[in-house]
Amino acid sequence: MRNYKHIRNRMGCVCMEELTQSFLNHVNRKNHLKILLPEKPLIACIHYGESTCCISFSKDLVRNLCNNEWPEDIDIEITLPHLVFRQLLSRQVRLSTCLQNREARFKGTFRHFLLVESLLWLGSGEKYTA
Secondary structure, X not given: OOOOHHHEOOOXXXXXXXHHHHHHHHHHHOHHHHHHOOOOOEXXXXXXXXXXXXXXXXXXXXXXXXXXXXXXXXXXXXXXXXXXXXXXXXXXXXXXXXXXXXXXXXXXXXXXXXXXXXXXXXXXXXXOOO
């Protein structure tokens, strides 16, 4: 099991920004996932709890846009509770299961849904249990 001690804060909780960045780094290191990614950046805006994170997915780079300017064109919107987002990033649950259980809402095309679900499952590191 992957060691997540380096992304724990003083209270022992995994920081969502660092968990998200760990996911992005993992996806960028996996060259076999690059064939799934589009040439033109695909922008996903994820609303979890009181926070929002925007991620750009492209063959060149998968990156967090939260610290930069917000994009005007958003291709995908996902809304879910904080805990469910943490579970998605740590491969404890699939996005489709969250939608079936009405724990999440997805706005975008079915093709985009399949891409995001695949990246969340294949691009994440080892399972992490909080």
